Amino acid sequence: MRAIEALADPTRRRIVELLAEGDRTAGDLAAHFDTSRPGVSRHLRVLREHGLVRAREAGRTRVYSLDPTPLAELDDWLARYRRFWTNRLDALETELRRTKRRRR
Amino acid sequence: MSEPGRCEVRITRRLPAKREEVWAALTDPEAMSRWLDPCCETGFAEGAEVELRGRDGEPVTARVRELQPGRLLELDWETGGDVSVVRFELSGAGDETTLVLDHRRIDARVGMAYAAAWERAVKRLLGSVER
Numbered sequence: 001m002r003a004i005e006a007l008a009d010p011t012r013r014r015i016v017e018l019l020a021e022g023d024r025t026a027g028d029l030a031a032h033f034d035t036s037r038p039g040v041s042r043h044l045r046v047l048r049e050h051g052l053v054r055a056r057e058a059g060r061t062r063v064y065s066l067d068p069t070p071l072a073e074l075d076d077w078l079a080r081y082r083r084f085w086t087n088r089l090d091a092l093e094t095e096l097r098r099t100k101r102r103r104r
Numbered sequence: 105m106s107e108p109g110r111c112e113v114r115i116t117r118r119l120p121a122k123r124e125e126v127w128a129a130l131t132d133p134e135a136m137s138r139w140l141d142p143c144c145e146t147g148f149a150e151g152a153e154v155e156l157r158g159r160d161g162e163p164v165t166a167r168v169r170e171l172q173p174g175r176l177l178e179l180d181w182e183t184g185g186d187v188s189v190v191r192f193e194l195s196g197a198g199d200e201t202t203l204v205l206d207h208r209r210i211d212a213r214v215g216m217a218y219a220a221a222w223e224r225a226v227k228r229l230l231g232s233v234e235r
Contacts (some may be wrong), residue, residue: 078113
């Protein structure tokens with residue numbers, strides 16, 4: 001399963017949405033679901049294994065937060081589209097200047 | 105982001121030419137072969153289908169969806185079985201034309217775009233770039 005596929009599950013997506021609002025403990029997260037607490041923990045483990053979520057110990061509890069790393073992947077991926085169009089538009093501009101020169 | 109899992113890239117350019125000149129360069133096959141892709145043999149006209157190479161050299165079929173001469177050109181951008189939409193919009197009068205290029209409905213693949221935090225970041229990424 002790839003990171004993206006980990007998000008195909010609606011409960012995991014909801015967990016990510018909740019963490020987007022701020023860090024939360026497992027108990028806090030579980031309160032938002034009908035699923036059992038171990039069920040939520042299982043989802044959290046999947047998210048952690050895929051680098052989407054991080055956990056840290058705070059006293060006796062574990063606090064979960066989003067890991068922004070996968071974002072960079074999306075960023076890179078979109079940047080390639082941006083580069084493609086920026087290059088093409090540069091060429092379009094060159095073409096326009098060329099036409100202009102020719103007409104003079 | 106307009107739809108879950110779909111992204112958008114938007115670029116705004118001010119071009120030193122009249123609107124009809126920009127339109128001609130955008131749609132004329134000979135000009136297109138210089139700025140868009142050397143393989144362009146067909147221009148962008150009503151109902152036209154242009155075969156070209158995309159971002160990573162992959163084959164793209166660009167199909168004209170909407171065409172308003174001197175104003176708007178919208179294409180279906182089909183590659184690898186996925187269809188996104190590319191739109192060129194021209195505005196302005198006189199010797200300068202503003203071109204807004206909007207490539208939308210790009211499949212985010214990365215389903216992470218579903219998530220709110222990512223969505224916020226994506227929005228930041230996708231803001232139009234003025235040059």
